[in-house]
Amino acid sequence: MQRYGSVVRLRPERQDEYLRLHADVWPAVLAQISRSNITNFSIFLRDGYLFSYYEYVGEDFAADMAAMAADSDTRRWWAITDACQERLDTAAAGEQWAPMTEVFHHA
Template structure:
């Protein structure tokens, strides 16, 4: 199992819309997250930033992320969510959410 933390900004005028979307996540999106071996997925908000955390339990992260990206329902979900988000300028090339470095963990 590998833990992932990611961060992105949320546009202030879109925060309530973003919260409403995630209060009623589309069933197909939730199913795809599970099918792609993601567990314990949470998104937190503070001062204009969204922080996501999840645990990946699969054997091929790149293949699972490609499967998710190819899913038509997930693509439509991302189209709805992206206007609410503002990626960090410091994100790596090809990232939307900026992947964070884990510096501490305790079970």
């Protein structure tokens, strides 16, 4: 199992919409998350920043993420939710959510 954390800004004028969307995530999106071997997925909000955490339990991360990116329902979901977000200046080209470096873990 691998842990992943990432961060993005939430546009203040879109916060209510973003929270409303995540109060009722589309079942097809949730199913794809599971099919892509992601578990224990959470998104937290603080001071205009969204922090996501998930655990990957599969064997081929690149293939599972490609399958997620190819899913039509997930792509529609991302189009809506990405519009609520603002990439960090330090995010690499093509990154919506900027990966974070784990500096401590205690199991």
